[in-house]
Amino acid sequence: MQQIFNFIYKNSNRLLFLLLLGISLFLTIQSHSYHRSKVISSANFLSGGVYQRINNVSEYLSLRTQNDMLAQENAKLRSFLLDIKDTTALAKLDSVKGMRETDIIVSKVIHNSFNVHENFLTLNSGANHGVKSDMGVINSIGIVGIIDNVSPNYATVISILNIKSQINAKIKKSNHFGSLVWDGKSTGFVQLIDVPRLAAIRKGDTIVTGGQSVIFPENINIGTIDRIYVDNQTHYYTLSVKLFNDMTNLGHVYIIKSKDREEIINLEKGHKNE
Amino acid sequence: MNSVLIVNIFRFLLLLAVQIVIFNNMNFLGYISPFPYILFIILYPVNSNKYGLLLASFFLGLTIDVFINSGGIHTAACIILAYYRPYLFKFSFGLSYEYQTIKLNDVLTPERFSFILFSVLLHHFILFAFEAFKFSFILDVLIRTLLSTVFTIILCIIIIYLIKPNRR
Numbered sequence: 242m243q244q245i246f247n248f249i250y251k252n253s254n255r256l257l258f259l260l261l262l263g264i265s266l267f268l269t270i271q272s273h274s275y276h277r278s279k280v281i282s283s284a285n286f287l288s289g290g291v292y293q294r295i296n297n298v299s300e301y302l303s304l305r306t307q308n309d310m311l312a313q314e315n316a317k318l319r320s321f322l323l324d325i326k327d328t329t330a331l332a333k334l335d336s337v338k339g340m341r342e343t344d345i346i347v348s349k350v351i352h353n354s355f356n357v358h359e360n361f362l363t364l365n366s367g368a369n370h371g372v373k374s375d376m377g378v379i380n381s382i383g384i385v386g387i388i389d390n391v392s393p394n395y396a397t398v399i400s401i402l403n404i405k406s407q408i409n410a411k412i413k414k415s416n417h418f419g420s421l422v423w424d425g426k427s428t429g430f431v432q433l434i435d436v437p438r439l440a441a442i443r444k445g446d447t448i449v450t451g452g453q454s455v456i457f458p459e460n461i462n463i464g465t466i467d468r469i470y471v472d473n474q475t476h477y478y479t480l481s482v483k484l485f486n487d488m489t490n491l492g493h494v495y496i497i498k499s500k501d502r503e504e505i506i507n508l509e510k511g512h513k514n515e
Numbered sequence: 516m517n518s519v520l521i522v523n524i525f526r527f528l529l530l531l532a533v534q535i536v537i538f539n540n541m542n543f544l545g546y547i548s549p550f551p552y553i554l555f556i557i558l559y560p561v562n563s564n565k566y567g568l569l570l571a572s573f574f575l576g577l578t579i580d581v582f583i584n585s586g587g588i589h590t591a592a593c594i595i596l597a598y599y600r601p602y603l604f605k606f607s608f609g610l611s612y613e614y615q616t617i618k619l620n621d622v623l624t625p626e627r628f629s630f631i632l633f634s635v636l637l638h639h640f641i642l643f644a645f646e647a648f649k650f651s652f653i654l655d656v657l658i659r660t661l662l663s664t665v666f667t668i669i670l671c672i673i674i675i676y677l678i679k680p681n682r683r
Contacts, residue, residue, distance in 0.1 A: 254565050258598040261573045265590035269645050272586020288582045295536055354583055356542045357646055361584040397584060425652070489542070 272359075289351070289395035292363055296351040300492075307492040314381035344498040346370055348378075348396075350491045355402050358425040362386060362398040364494065372396045377457040377497040383485040384408070384450060384461055385494055396496075401431055402488050410463055411451040415440055418451050421463065421482070428488050430467060436478040442466060448482050455502045519560060527571060530555050535582050538670070547659070549666040550589075551674055552579065553638050556597050557631060558675075561604065572597035585646065592642040596634060603633050623672060635667050636660070 249256065348370075352363035366372055368391050378385040378398050386398040386406065399406050402423050410421040410433055417440035419433040433448055446466045452459040468481040534552035541548055556572050576590030583589075607630035643656045643663070 254569070254598075257566055257569050258594060261569060261594045262591060262598075265573070265576065265587035265594060268580070268587025269591055269648075270586075272588075273648050285581065291535070291582070352582075354539075356548050357583075357585065358652070359585070359646075363584075425647075425655070 285392055289363060289392065292352040293365055303490065303492060306490065310381055310492070344500065346372060346496040346498060347493060348496055349493055353491055355400070355428045355489050358404045360400040360402045361389065362400055362491065364396045364398060365394070366496070367392050367394045367396045369393050371498065372496055375456060378494050379461055379497060380486065380491065380494045383463050384457060385486065385491065387456055388496065400488065402428055408457070409451040409454040410448055412440060412442055413447040413449045415442070418453065429484055431464070431482050431484060433480040433482050434472070434477065435475065436480060438476065438478060440478065442469060442478065442480065444469065455499060455505045458497065458499070519563065523559065526558065527555055527575065531575065531578055534579065539583060547662045547666055549663065549670045550639070551667055551670040553593065553596060553635065554671050554674060556593060556600065557634050568597050569594060588642055588645040591645055592638045595641055596638045599637065600634070603630055606633065631668060631671055635664050635671065639664050639667065
């Protein structure tokens with residue numbers, strides 16, 4: 242017994258080091274799995290509050306670009322409005338196409354990271370505003386990411402610039418599907434992988450979100466094709482996609498709340514159980 | 516003794532705040548960001564409490580991790596640096612470093628520079644290796660480590676000169 246105490250006393254520094262290292266390695270490994278630790282995230286009260294304060298100040302620095310973006314979006318929406326001649330025709334079109342019932346929550350990015358392999362954003366709306374895990378986040382230009390953790394007043398978003406993120410996307414012209422991933426290199430480019438070789442694609446074609454995902458509605462802009470490769474192993478196309486969005490400069494975003502989501506998930510779950 | 520404690524608590528909070536508010540938003544060439552907050556571990560008094568340093572660097576790393584959503588990578592890198600700090604001292608200042616009065620925040624000598632260099636290099640390599648967590652990113656990890664190390668060291672030296680106590 243004496244010797245055990247002696248050992249602990251003599252090596253107490255090393256034991257403390259190993260204990261703390263163990264905790265940090267546990268947190269590191271946990272953070273690399275998709276559904277992450279709820280504690281170590283910037284959606285909590287303290288860090289969310291601090292980021293809110295910082296954002297209140299730094300918001301002023303980007304007011305001009307934010308205003309420009311809003312003005313452009315207004316112009317675009319106005320042009321849609323002018324195109325519509327008959328409101329009854331619109332309702333018909335909706336029911337034919339089976340447009341999804343979606344709600345939109347307006348929110349603001351209060352912290353943005355883009356310099357590591359796994360990037361997250363923090364938004365200033367949370368469970369109190371109706372935000373839930375796995376909702377899609379877009380802005381007026383294109384997609385931004387998917388909600389990860391939610392606290393009462395804040396939420397974290399897995400950015401599309403995260404090597405863990407995988408989003409269903411398609412080529413606007415031809416409807417060929419692929420998965421949108423990020424290789425961790427440039428903040429302006431993401432990759433669309435597993436596109437069939439049959440697809441007729443050309444540089445400059447537009448990539449939009451696909452309809453298979455229950456997170457994003459169909460046809461939200463992502464970017465344009467910049468380069469085309471053939472993957473050596475799978476022999477599918479890999480496309481380098483230049484994002485419309487400047488992910489390093491985000492202000493107001495929209496969180497998409499799909500009303501059909503629960504129903505679709507339950508339906509597919511029932512299918513698997515059988 | 517008490518004033519040393521107060522100076523360290525003040526330094527801890529100040530470096531943390533500056534790191535979160537300013538340096539986390541600095542991105543040179545898109546992905547190089549400096550981490551001068553580890554100056555707390557570098558400048559911690561040489562013969563002070565070892566457990567205090569380990570625990571303080573644990574909480575330092577954990578706070579940074581909470582703010583940038585990175586799990587435990589800063590925590591791991593910080594406590595590894597804190598634990599191996601005596602070995603780095605031995606390497607840079609010679610075997611009998613404990614009997615010398617080393618003051619790091621003073622004029623830059625080759626010994627002091629090499630100590631800061633190896634500390635930053637160790638911390639950044641562990642940080643980026645844990646952040647990538649894959650062997651296929653090893654080249655990327657090395658490039659990031661080198662570039663960020665240069666950036667951090669320049670900032671560290673500037674900060675040391677700024678907070679250096681004036682002697683007339």
